[in-house]
Amino acid sequence: TSLLDKEQMQGLRAIREFLKVRTSYDVLPLSFRLIVLDNDLLIKKSLNILIQNGIVSAPLWDSRRSAFAGLLTSTDYINVIQYYCQFPDEIDQVDQFRLSSLRDIERAIGVLPLETVSVHPMRPLYEACRRMLKTRARRIPLVDVDDETGREMVVSVITQYRILKFIAVNNEKHTMLLKKSVRDIGLGTYDNLATADMNASVLDVIHLMVEYNISAIPIVDKEYKVLNVFEAVDVIPCIKGGAYEELSSSVGDAMSKRADDFPGIYTCNEDDRLDAIFETIRKSKIHRLIVVDDDNRLKGIISLSDILKYVLLYGEEDDVQEA
Ligand code: ATP
Known part of the structure; x- marks a missing residue:
């Protein structure tokens, strides 16, 4: 193997070691707020709370049992x-649904409930990462038990985004060694991409996300040039106030309603190297990278799970089974 391969492996191993000696707790900022929603809340009202607080997910609390009741995410909406x-x-009934009805909704439409995995905040971060990849959970609640009451409590939620940011910020020395390009390591998805055009309805795009089991659809023009990306979290403002009729409007209209602080979309080139991608993760609020050619034509998509999977599993013996 070449020096390039050797350094790449060295960088990856150092990052894996780092993840083994840090805990999920280490990822949390010194001070943070956690918004927990009561399971009895109307779904309709939960939308406003998320929007007002600029968040896209929240842990649920069953106050009758005084227990953690799962994680509310855009998938639920x-x-x-x-x-x-x-x-x-049944639109009238939909309006009356509470967060506690979400499991009944899953059953009625015949989707499998997402496995609720949680981790103890003091366990190694590596463990949380492995569980994320294994279960396809994109966020994991950190659940601890209160010494005095013996009750469960949700400390926070860690996401792939936070973990990759944590890696990027604390491993500059090691990410520097990752000099192989996106093309060389085959990072991301390049075949059978789900896309839509600006005139597609929000509903069409939601159906695509469900069909492909993905959380973002690039919006392209006739020449396959990337115009924007519709994300699963974009559905939240679309149904605010129970306005389900608006789902038949175009994705173009829906995306124009994004909050002012929308971080934008990030693109990269197949020749970009992993060290540069970590540089972007370090500096920006990225949730995926859209791979384009020099004419801005869509080539592929690199999701955060693609990056996490590569960083954790590439070159490991159980690579194939775990991936
Ligand atoms: P999130 O983006 O919510 O953090 P994730 O990292 O799993 O979750 P997804 O968008 O769900 O991202 O991607 C899952 C897999 O599907 C990844 O391997 C990704 O490369 C691929 N993928 C993502 N978007 C598309 C798309 N529009 N068409 C085809 N494949 C896609």
């Missing part, structure tokens, strides 16, 4: 939308 599509006559 997509399920509600699918329910609405399958049972359009």
